[in-house]
Amino acid sequence: MLDDFMLRATLAGLAVALATGPLGCFVVWRRMAYFGDATAHAAILGVALALGFQISIFIGTMVVALVMAMIVSVLAGRGWAMDTTLGVLAHSALAFGLVAVSFLPAVRVDLSAYLFGDILAVSRFDLAVIATGSFLVLGLILWRWAALLTATLNEDLAHASGINPGHERLVLTLALAVVVAVALKIVGALLIAALLIIPAAAARNFARSPESMALGAIIIGGLSVWGGLQLSLLQDTPSGPSIVVFAAMIFLVTTIAGTVLQKRSGR
């Protein structure tokens, strides 16, 4: 069982889509796109450290992503505009990571696998870790759903309802770090944010409620994984970017369809 690399790749991708769908919605609703980028780019530094200290890549990327997310949270709103802070951090993290990897002469590192993903090389062990991480994130978000949504809407309103918005922010930060660690293998550090944002944005075009948008994002993410893998197999294109290309096409189609439908219903 699970001998076929395509089957493993597809399952791993679908598992990640379960987590990136709802998390991506929060990234869109809370305008955390750049935040996701900064956290994901930091993963390369995590890879370098993991290889250097000979620890699991999953652990290395998750820890560094988490530290990065914490730094961003602390620095947010101090002195610089948010997008400047995040721009500095996102690109610095990537550059530091790339330089750090070059200090590892003993290991022949295939950098492109970490930058753009290597979903076709998912082993059984990888699959187990990816599935566990994805289900953990999905479970966490489902458990906190109402509180997360309330805190996203308005922090004062959340407080008045007995919800601590700080806790909910922490939940999302944790979820993001885990997603970065498990999605690294699927689409790579450069495109993790795309996997979060594009399916959610595409789902927004027809969603009528937060729940239907999250579900739509999961389905679109899953379709993108499947379509991207087929494209990659048939045309020998890089798998990670192929998945994102597929997602982008779905976004385009739903945007056009959404606009047409809206015009027809006269709104």
Added chain:
Amino acid sequence: MSLISAVGLGVSYGGRKVLFDIDFQLERGEIVTIVGPNGSGKTTFLRALLGVVAPSRGRVTRAKGVSVGYVPQRLHIDPGLPLPVSRFLSLPKRRSTSEIATVLERVGVPDVARQNMATLSGGQFQRVLLARALLVKPDILMLDEPTAGLDQPGVASFYRLIDEVRREIGCAVLSVSHDLHVVMSASDRVICINGHVCCEGAPHVVRAAPEYRALFGLGTGGALALYQHSHDHEHDHDHNHDHEEDHAHHAG
């Protein structure tokens, strides 16, 4: 025992004292209005009572089991978030369809349950916010400039609604407001804040207080004085509509 009280409350942001030495109690069923110029710390005071900002001095005590219905000043909903009214009212706690229908009926917007929040008019939006606050069966209704952005008739009818609701459920109402002429006359107590409590008391006492005049006398000047003049003459009549036109006329 008071529903909520503050003793020696002070709040600072980055070394700047926004509020200091505030003592405050709210009793059951009371209507209290907080007035003050922009930047006087009114909203901060409300947020300190809500527990959003931690006091840097003193403390805020809320009686056990007191529920607070909060109507924020503004609620920006990201266009990326599709949110039907019924879903908004079910956050964070699920409410039944009939509960939602009843409360929407009560606030005078019975047909919006399935509408997206983004498509509501300003007046409908405020009423939906009020509906959400009412769903918790509040002992205290806290309103932060709830009528900002509404036109004069809208403001008047919103406050009439608040007044009706208060009579029905007997909650205390604590509001922060700029709409002095509408709110003050309906209040048991007015607290004028400018970092600290400048003056407080029954509306007519505050209105006559030199501290209040010093803060508001010049700013809103003639319009307010004229309005209060006409109001003093017919305070027992319910001539709301005339009042607004009267006021609008003088203000213009």
